[in-house]
Amino acid sequence: MQRTAVNPWDWSLKLGYNQAEIIEGATRQLICAGQTAVDADGNPQHLGDMRGQIGLALDNLAVVLGGAGMDLSHVTRLGIFATDVDEALRNFDLLGMRFGTVQNAPPMTLVGVTRLAIPGLMFEIEATACA
Template sequence: MQKSIINPWQWQNQLGYAQAVEVIQPTHTLYCAGQAAMDADGRPIAADMSGQIDACLDNLETVLQQAGYSLANVVRINFYTTSVPQFFAAYGQVIGRLSAGGCVPASTLVEVNALAFPELMVEIEATAVK
């Protein structure tokens, strides 16, 4: 698989994402459902945004690994949060985690009124290719 990052500007670089990611002739595409801070039994975990982001990314990596992918294969991530200010206060850990995994995805951040459970503050949805 060949992957190219398209960034007509530079400002997004400090936020750890790309304006577009072109994939030439992928052989497989994995569409991941939104991953939230849930334990293996489907119960919400982590009480703060930082903990929930870590749990979401842990769960996303678990799904990716189960399918034979890694963060480096992710080309698009959508973030859904109940609080953009709280999300951005913890955004450094998102950039660090994605960067360490070789992931510079096209990305969208959306604030929503609620997620599936009242305790949830963030959900992360991804598309990966290989």
């Protein structure tokens, strides 16, 4: 699989993502449901702690990717939903740490929402991955 970044402007690179990517030669695509800060039984964790929720949501995303024989380097698109965008952005270094180690800056969208499906959750991340 070959990925070519498309960045007519460079401001998004400073925030850790490409404006777009051309994906060529991919043979498999994985569409992940939104991952949140829940344990293996679906119970919310880290209530009131955005940083903890982001970390666990990323851990859960990694587990789902692993189940398909992929990892964060295969992610080609992220959709992120947060009940407090400012607080999420203050903790976006977690995304940079996780995706930076695999040298991946997938296109992403961050959307502020009034609530998520499970009360107490503040952060949800969905992903598309290709291999």
